Amino acid sequence: MEGGWSGSGGLLLCLTASLLLQGRTNTFTINCSGFDRHGVDPLAFRTAFKQKNFRPVINYSIPTQVNISFTLSAILEVDAQLQLLTSFMWLDLIWNNPFISWDPGECGHINKLTVTTENLWLPDIFIVESMDVDHTMEGLSAYVTSDGHIVYSKPMRVTSICRLDIFYFPFDQQNCTFTFSSFLYTVENVLLGMEKEVWEIVDTSRDFVSTHGQWELLGIDKANPKLSMGSNIYDQIMFYVAIRRKSRRYVINLLMPSSFLMVIDAFSFFLPAESESRAPFKITLLLGYNVFLLMMNKLLPPSGTPLISIYFALCLSLMVVSLLETIFITYLLHLATTQPPPMPRWLHSLLLYCTGPKILCPAALWKENVGPVLTPTHLPGLTEPRGLVGENLEPREEDLNGGSGMTKTQLTDLWVQFSHMMDTFLFRLYLLLLASTIITVIVLWSS
Structure with a gap:
């Protein structure tokens, strides 16, 4: 009896399980x-x-x-x-x-x-x-x-x-x-x-x-x-x-105005050094550049130090250097026209070397107390050439001029010529620094 019951019970259990599984699989559809x-x-x-x-x-x-x-x-x-x-x-x-x-x-x-x-x-x-x-x-x-x-x-x-x-x-x-x-x-x-x-x-x-x-x-x-x-x-x-x-917005609003101001500052060197308007013009440009930076500051990132900020700082520094150069040249011209100091021998030799023919020997000219005639080509701003030597000076005047054998007018001409030469030299140095800054920034941006 127990064996029969267990066999029929096992069969019943298998049938029940198969029916349950079949019913459960049907619920998937x-x-x-x-x-x-x-x-x-x-x-x-x-x-x-x-x-x-x-x-x-x-x-x-x-x-x-x-x-x-x-x-x-x-x-x-x-x-x-x-x-x-x-x-x-x-x-x-x-x-x-x-x-x-x-x-x-x-x-x-x-x-x-x-x-x-x-x-x-x-x-x-x-x-x-x-x-x-x-x-x-x-x-x-x-x-x-x-x-x-x-x-x-x-x-x-x-x-x-x-x-x-x-x-x-x-x-x-x-x-x-x-x-x-x-x-x-x-x-x-x-x-x-x-x-x-x-x-x-x-x-x-x-x-x-x-x-x-x-x-x-x-x-x-x-x-x-x-x-x-x-x-x-x-x-x-x-x-x-x-x-x-997308950089177009920043190129138009930041880089282009800054570039225009720098170009104007570079062209301001073509104003005559004797002109009284060069320094005020550069000061106006410097103030305008500062106003431009203050107005465009909201377009810059609020934190960090981007390359464009360094570029603006360098441009501002170059404009300050340009203004200092103008002040220096103005001071030299003022000194040359009021009370020209004796010109050192090495500076006079350098001036002759840079403005005269290369075959001249400035040191020998100093010893022989003979100087070349400076033409208007060598001396901007003058209409008539003046001889550097060949005039008999009073002892007192010669002492005032450092014993160089030059009159006050001749010293004035030399210092004015030196001022123009320094103005040209500093202008070329300014262009070199400006070009180096722009090329360096462009290379860094392109990399």
Whole structure:
């Protein structure tokens, strides 16, 4: 009796289990008859919706594959002081729910439906670099296909950490990362994949970013690192986003006005050295450049020291040097016309070497007390040449002129000529410094 009972009991148990399994597998296919005539019946999804609190898998040892795709719509703000990048994107998450499926042929060829996210299990995918809470709008829906694929799209305003380098502003390029990972599920539960190729994401995002804001998208690369935290390993997808600032606005508002002022300052050297308007003109330019920097300061980054700030500082320094050069030349001319001091022998020799024929020997001329005649070509501003020597000086006048054998008029001519020579020399030195500054900055920006 016990043996018979145990045999019949075992058979009954097998039949019951097979019926239960058969009944459970039938719940995977939703009865969608009448959807095309009476609309979607919520009761048809009741069994699947009850599973929203659990990861939708038949075998819990098999991880859920979640595919990621996004569209970078706009770069809203780049905060160099806080090292933060604020962007706007559309994030797409795609995974499979085996408890939701129907036969499109029985439902008027309905292949896709929209379901509110409150009735679905959602993967907890987040951006590791994000420094803000994900304020996802409520009441969003997801597309559910007839074979159980769920496509969930949500807009995101992302404020993320990004190491920003503004040295090359306004021709700077920034490289930021977006790392997508699961907060709770390890690699045993959730694996991340790509729904689109990277070039497709780049092409779609580039069209949006190019029409919004002052940044353009250069490219996107990806990597698949693993994050280890203790004994847990999390799957990740890291996107390297390269962006470049649109520099046209800054070239027009910053570089061009500064260049114009520097060109005017360089041309101011062509004003006569004896003119009393050169120094006031340079002072006016210097004040105008300072006003320009104060007005354009809001266009510069609030922190850091970009190359353009160094360039502006160098231009301002050159304008100050230009003004000091004018003051120095004005002082020399004033000294030459009021009380010219005796000219040192080495300076007189240098002046003769620079203005006269190269065959002259200034030292011998000093010894023989003979000097060449300075023509108006050698001495700007004079209409008649004056001899340097050959006049008999009174002993008192010769003592006043340092015993050089020159009259006061001759010394005045020499000092005026020396002032013009120094003016030409300092002007060429100024142009050399200005060209060196511009070339150095251009080379650094182009690199």
